[in-house]
Amino acid sequence: MTQSQKHALIVGASRGLGLGLVETFLARGWRVTATQRRPSPALAGLGSEALRVETADIDDDPGVTALHDRLASERFDLIFVVAGVATLAHDPAHAVPRDVAAQVYLTNAISPIRFAEAFLDRLVPGGSIALMSSILGSVGLNETGGWETYRASKAALNTLARSFEIRHRAENVSVLILHPGWVRTEMGGAEADIDVATSVTGLADVIGAQLGRPGAHYLDYRGETLAW
Ligand SMILES: NC(=O)c1ccc[n+]([C@@H]2O[C@H](COP(=O)([O-])OP(=O)(O)OC[C@H]3O[C@@H](n4cnc5c(N)ncnc54)[C@H](OP(=O)(O)O)[C@@H]3O)[C@@H](O)[C@H]2O)c1
Numbered sequence: 001m002t003q004s005q006k007h008a009l010i011v012g013a014s015r016g017l018g019l020g021l022v023e024t025f026l027a028r029g030w031r032v033t034a035t036q037r038r039p040s041p042a043l044a045g046l047g048s049e050a051l052r053v054e055t056a057d058i059d060d061d062p063g064v065t066a067l068h069d070r071l072a073s074e075r076f077d078l079i080f081v082v083a084g085v086a087t088l089a090h091d092p093a094h095a096v097p098r099d100v101a102a103q104v105y106l107t108n109a110i111s112p113i114r115f116a117e118a119f120l121d122r123l124v125p126g127g128s129i130a131l132m133s134s135i136l137g138s139v140g141l142n143e144t145g146g147w148e149t150y151r152a153s154k155a156a157l158n159t160l161a162r163s164f165e166i167r168h169r170a171e172n173v174s175v176l177i178l179h180p181g182w183v184r185t186e187m188g189g190a191e192a193d194i195d196v197a198t199s200v201t202g203l204a205d206v207i208g209a210q211l212g213r214p215g216a217h218y219l220d221y222r223g224e225t226l227a228w
Contacts, residue, residue, distance in 0.1 A: 005050075007031045009076045009122075011058060011115060012083025014040035016185035017132065020200035021082060026050055028204060033074065035067070058083050058111040059103075068118050078207060079119050080130040081112040086150045086187050093148040101149045108153035113160045116175075120168065126212035128174040131161050135179045135220065140227040158218060158228060165216035172214045178203060179220040 008025045012018045013034035019042050022034045026048050033052045036043055043053055056067040058081065085107045088096045096104075116129045123129065136147050137154025158177055165175040180199040184192040202221030210217060218226045 005029065005031050006077040007033070007075065008078040008080060009071075009074075009119070010034045011056070011079070011081045012132075013043055014038070015042055016187065017180055017183060017196060017200060017203075018082035019043060020196040021080065021203065022046065022051065024200045024204045025078075028208075030077075033071065033076070058115050059107055061114070064115055064118055068122075071122065074122060075124045076119075076122055077124055077127040077211065078130060079116065079123055079127070080132070080207075081115050082132045083112070084108050084132055084187070086147070089147045089150040091148075093152070096149050104149050105153045105156060108150070109156035109160055112157060113164055116161075116164060120171075120173070123173075125172075128176050128207065128211050128213070129164075130176040130178055130207060131157060133157050133161075133177045133179055133218065135226060137179075138218075138226055138228060162216045169214075174210070174212050174214055175216040176207060176210055176213075177216060177218045178206065179218075179226060181221045 008030050010018055010022050010032060013022045014036040022032050023046060025032050031050045033054060034043055035054045035056045037057050054067055056063045085104055087100055087104055112131050134154045135141060136151045137158045139155055161175050161177045165173055180203055181194045182188055182192040183199045184190060184195050199221050206219055206221060206223045220226055
């Protein structure tokens with residue numbers, strides 16, 4: 001490791017956007033610690049000396065604590081919680097079983113904030129916490145409806161991220177709340193607007209430009225500020 005080499009922790013990197021972000025930051029010369037829930041052949045296949053793969057489920061508090069302990073000697077310029085779910089996203093809120101709706105909220109809103117809180121002590125000065133939100137989390141931009149429980153979970157994430165930043169304002173914390181575009185992944189589907197490479201290239205550029213900027217910033221993969 002060189003002294004100037006940046007280090008990213010990418011959480012939820014088994015596939016999709018998380019995997020693409022790992023590849024992109026490695027290609028840009030960063031060291032990357034990437035997490036999976038279970039062995040990911042795609043992640044293992046990257047086979048870089050600059051990559052460390054760890055296993056954790058963000059919904060599992062003891063597992064997150066154990067990960068924090070295993071990474072005790074590590075410091076990160078970027079801690080990016082990418083993991084998310086869209087279970088029964090096409091059903092209206094009243095038709096989604098309560099336990100499913102609750103789990104979407106827990107995984108997409110509560111768990112990322114708990115992870116950020118747990119790992120804030122591992123962020124270097126001038127680093128950023130990034131949270132994968134969505135434009136669907138914008139209340140103001142919701143003109144089309146749909147994806148109701150998913151939208152609500154990402155709106156909750158945005159609200160919790162702002163409160164997290166306010167709670168840590170004296171520490172000048174930098175929180176990037178990011179929309180990756182509508183992307184062709186398992187979640188985004190084949191009809192989505194853009195491919196993973198376009199999204200993660202844009203996200204990495206935005207992170208590079210915004211790294212360490214104090215405050216909470218809701219931005220898309222092109223660097224555009226989104227309405228709350
Ligand atoms: N694709 C889009 O168009 C789009 C648009 C806006 C926002 N997003 C957001 O971008 C993020 C990534 O989406 P994607 O399109 O890459 O989705 P994806 O292909 O479905 O991948 C989801 C990732 O999240 C991981 N994950 C889910 N629950 C987890 C948990 N409890 N603990 C740890 N990891 C967990 C999955 O791991 P496993 O492999 O173990 O399941 C997988 O790596 C999500 O937060 C999503 O809401 C996506």
